[in-house]
Amino acid sequence: MTAFSLEPAQLAWCAELRALAAERLHPLADKGEPGHVNRALVAELGSLGLLGRLFTSGALDLCLMRESLAYACTEAETALALQGLGAHPVHAYGTEAQRARWLPRVTAGTAIAAFALSEPGAGSDAAALELRAEADASRGRRSSDPSQGGRFAGTPSLTAAPDGPARWRLTGEKCWISNAPEADFYTVFARTTPDAGARGVTAFLVPADRPGLTGRGLDMLSPHPIGALDFDAVPVTAGDVLGEVDRGFRVAMGTLNLFRPSVGAFAVGMAQAALDATLAHTAGRDAFGGKLRDLQAVSHQVAEMALRTEAARLMVHAAASAYDADAPDVPRRSAMAKLLATETAQYVVDTAVQLHGARALQRGHLLEHLYREVRAPRIYEGASEVQRGIIAKELYARQEAR
Template structure:
């Protein structure tokens, strides 16, 4: 279903979405299915590199700092999610892990890593969450200690990182990590610094975590991992801004991912209800089922419009987008949870069988209500924005 009013897609945008869905069906989905659950799927990333999908994340090219348009990112993620959540997530994680470098890295960092990411040859990770610091990102405690003789945090030439990160997508298989560490104790968000840490640094370790969704997620450990000023992403003690700048771009597209999953669940339900015979007819002729489908379709369209609106606000340079982005993520992810659950109900016991599309979506849909700011955090942001003058 196309969105209405000023948010109607252009013919070029609609054609692009259709092209992405076709590519996902014919090439990406088989590669995703062949991958090992819980591990980075490098053949899938390589295929997305060959087809230019990863390049869509970085329109400035391998040497540029230009950001993808937030709306384009949403269309890409929604289209992939309708066909293959694995492909969607693999692409999104490349963007999330690499954008701190694109937005804040040095020319040397960009020249070294961005071409490999665009080609699907290097795996990126965004390492923010910690055992005691999830949605409260400003409270993180991974310690960046100045090395001997390098002075205080601002004057340091080098640091060692000690502590751990957890629930990090692509860990521990990533080739590099955008890491956020505490350089100034007791300073909250003003004492965090971002570093680019290659995976081969001494003292860097990690392990896989077994989660309900099949994506690669793990723990990253830092045992006096050395970093220098050449590894900085942005300025010392300004890393929280680095993290938020990336999340501001990606938050609406988390909603797009949710919309794509919800649309897949609705499409499957419409087909099933139109064919499944029960009680002397087909399911769609039962008012309870048709009303459920109508509610699902209405909520999806509302969520899609919120996502597109937030993305266009970001792209147009509006100053106060936090509330709109929070609304988009909140409503879209909560809607996807509702729609997938309703779709399972319409399908009945078959949808609970391992390997069924809805069994897969039922496991996938839960996490987006937590990561990149839980729904409760989004409500807090929205409430706070209501009182800003």
């Protein structure tokens, strides 16, 4: 298999995923409450074995999953992706105990994961994060006192305090965190060494019911939950560290390098859905004594939509293949794939809306849904401007090394 073609088995699997998304996942997505975790949908992803593939497949398979699900059910795609994003650091950098405790539940769809990196003052500039991990030698206390905070405040908890002595206390805020405040655990990035930039950040696995951890939902355009988290001296131990102390930025970037091409795959899935809807509409709609497709202005726009979608797909596949091959230029390829695919999807969906006319903006129309969904990927996991910065940095570094 090359980056430029898929094997018959892969194409068949993509078709099967699109059918499963339409027949089994979309009905569950329709029953979900916007702004809240759809646990029934996540559980079905688990029963279908798709969540387990997050940890056994390569980057290309992840892209094929995300594109195929996005084509038929964006909510299912997002639910799967967020499980992967939140739990991948545990899979890749966690201890044996951390993996044994959480990954089986993530795989089954019974535990919701979240990736907590962004802050009110540190979104695109992730190295500027200010959530503090301050040294504290006191031991954690098990408590069901509502004043201790936590998502399950007021009820007995098995994880409300860490096992053993708390080495740090987390204080500060995270913002725009997908699945917050309803996740069961968070991969949290906090500053363990002040004024050290990216080199002073540590990744922690923080169960949602730790004392001092509270959250609130944000009223966002997205149908899935996005919230803010408040850390009031939340205790964490050495056993909660993911990877190494002060090297958490590597955990974050390693995770994003894997998932950035697949964000592009999500975008490609939406673009393909918009393109197919436009082909059907323009072929059947009567206009000016013929069909819309007979108008050269229309047919050329459709051709441009198809061209850009296929180019984005190829770049996504190439970036994912580079990741799977452990190529040295993964950051550049990942950034290029996310940038091109998300910008392409925005163009394709917008053009599809234009060619459909007012009907595309009616609530419940596929394109009305895609029009709302397609905007956010150009911002999260590194905005388009950040991707351009990464690409330029990598290019100049390579030029200087010659």
